[in-house]
Amino acid sequence: MxxxxxxxxxxxxxxxxxxxxxxxxxxxxxxxxxxxxxxxxxxxxxxxxxxxxxxxxxxxxxxxxxxxxxxxxxxxxxxxxxxxxxxxxxxxxxxxxxxxxxxxxxxGGERLLLPALQEEIDSLSTAEGATHLHNGKVSGRKLCIPMAGAADGFLVSTPEGLALVEAKAPGVKLEIVVTQDGGHFGHLHLHEVTAESLPLHPPALDYALDEAALGTAAYLLGVAEQAFALTLDYLRTRKQFGQTIGTFQVLQHRAVDLKLQLALWRASLDAAAAACDGGAPAGQRRAAVSRAKARAADAALLVTRQAVQLHGAIGYTDECDVGLYLRKAMTLANLYGSSDQHRRRYDACMPRLTSV
Missing domain, CATH: 1.10.540.10 (Acyl-CoA dehydrogenase/oxidase, N-terminal domain)
Incomplete structure (x- = not known):
């Protein structure tokens, strides 16, 4: 320890x-x-x-x-x-x-296996019901697999357990959907694909999904903080009416509001990480992770959109780096659960007060 x-x-x-x-x-x-x-x-x-x-x-x-x-x-x-x-x-x-x-x-980086768990676009759960593994063959579909075009294989969730599917196996069709940030998601269509059956332990999967949601929240915090840093630099150097625009009080107020959003976001992220590292009960861990991910999804879009706006017209051009951060936030905000989904999970995990 x-x-x-x-x-x-x-x-x-x-x-x-x-x-x-x-x-x-x-x-x-x-x-x-x-x-x-x-x-x-x-x-x-x-x-x-x-x-x-x-x-x-x-x-x-x-x-x-x-x-x-x-x-x-x-x-x-x-x-x-x-x-x-x-x-x-x-x-x-x-x-x-x-x-x-x-x-x-x-x-070791020798193979890249990616999880294929989601069957509904707006679902937070793994939604295993429509994909089945029978006699060593798996059929069904999985959606929204980040950067799926690079995978050597996929870990497909089914009610019968995990199915390890090779990306180039007969019966595998991968539909690529380009995302705002220039990356892509893959939709995986499987028809009688020979697969290796692996055990699926629900507690391990639950923790892995929480880790992924919290990791995405942390990645988005890095995105938003860098977009904010670029914006502060721009406010300190861009001049209008003979003075730097960072001296305008209305822009200072907007910057302060964004700084507060980032501070609250970091506090919720740190609390969720502490809950995971401290071995908190599953319900408390889920609540802490959902609070952090819900805040991340909303604040990432707020901060990066404001960052683009505070850059003025140049912020909307592809040549301006701050726009790359907005595009990344738009792509990842809902990955492993949107803010609405995590708020509902947070409510479900919190203990209810009862009258005595």
Whole structure:
């Protein structure tokens, strides 16, 4: 068990190494990968795996580093600030559901398996009902798989358990839908596809989904904080009527409001990470994660939209970097649950007061 001081030092070192790996100021690679397939660089992905980041929060007994959710979120904030297109969160989710050689290949970056869990566009659950595994064959469909065009295989959820499907197996059809940020989602259509059956443990899946939702909230926080930083720089340098626009009181008030949103967001994210790392009961953990993800979904769109507006007309051009952050927020805000879905889950998880 790490002491609080050791954990703070771990977080600092993780941030420093991630910033050196992916500086937020260098977006040329991100721009060059937009609207391409697979949409990211496999050499970069392998380097991320070599750094041990895919197993950062996985137990040492399973080949991971054994750190906590606070460290995982710190890493993803840096990734968000740099707008990394690599499907890091889905790959970590998949790793939580793997074991043996498949897990080793996933953590080592040799294979990329992505989870295929969702069957309804507006569903927070895994909605396994329409996809079935029978006699080693799986049929059905799964939707909204981030960066699915790069996958070597998919972990498909069914009522009978997980089905490991190779991406190029007969009967697999992948429909690619381009997203606002220049990446893509994949809709997976399966017809009598030969699959390897894997055990599905509901508590492990529940925790993996919470980890993915919280990781997405952390990534979005990095997106929003960098968009805000770019906006502050612009307000300090852009001149109008002979003075920098950052001296205009109305713009100062808008900036303060955004700063408050970011502070509240960070507080809810830290509280959720602490609940996960502290072994809180499942209901409390779900409530904390849902509170953080609901705030992330709303605040990410608010902050990045305001950032574009505060840049004036130039903010709406594709050449202006701040627009990339809005596009990323629009793409990821609803991933692993929209704000409405997480508010409903939060309400369901909170204990009800009863009269005596």
């Amino acid at each position: 790490h002491s609080p001081e050791e954990r703070l030092e771990n977080i600092r070192m993780i941030r420093d190494s991630a910033v050196a790996f992916a500086p937020a100021s260098e977006l040329a690679r991100v721009r060059g990968l937009r609207y391409q397939t697979p949409g990211f660089d496999r050499a970069v992905w392998r380097e991320m795996a070599d750094n041990g980041w895919l197993g950062l929060s996985l137990a040492e007994a399973r080949g991971g580093i054994g750190l906590g959710m606070a460290e995982y979120c710190a890493l993803l904030e840096v990734f968000g600030a740099a707008l990394l297109p690599e499907p890091f969160v889905p790959a970590v989710l998949a790793a939580r559901l793997l074991d043996g050689e498949q897990l080793s290949a996933q953590l």
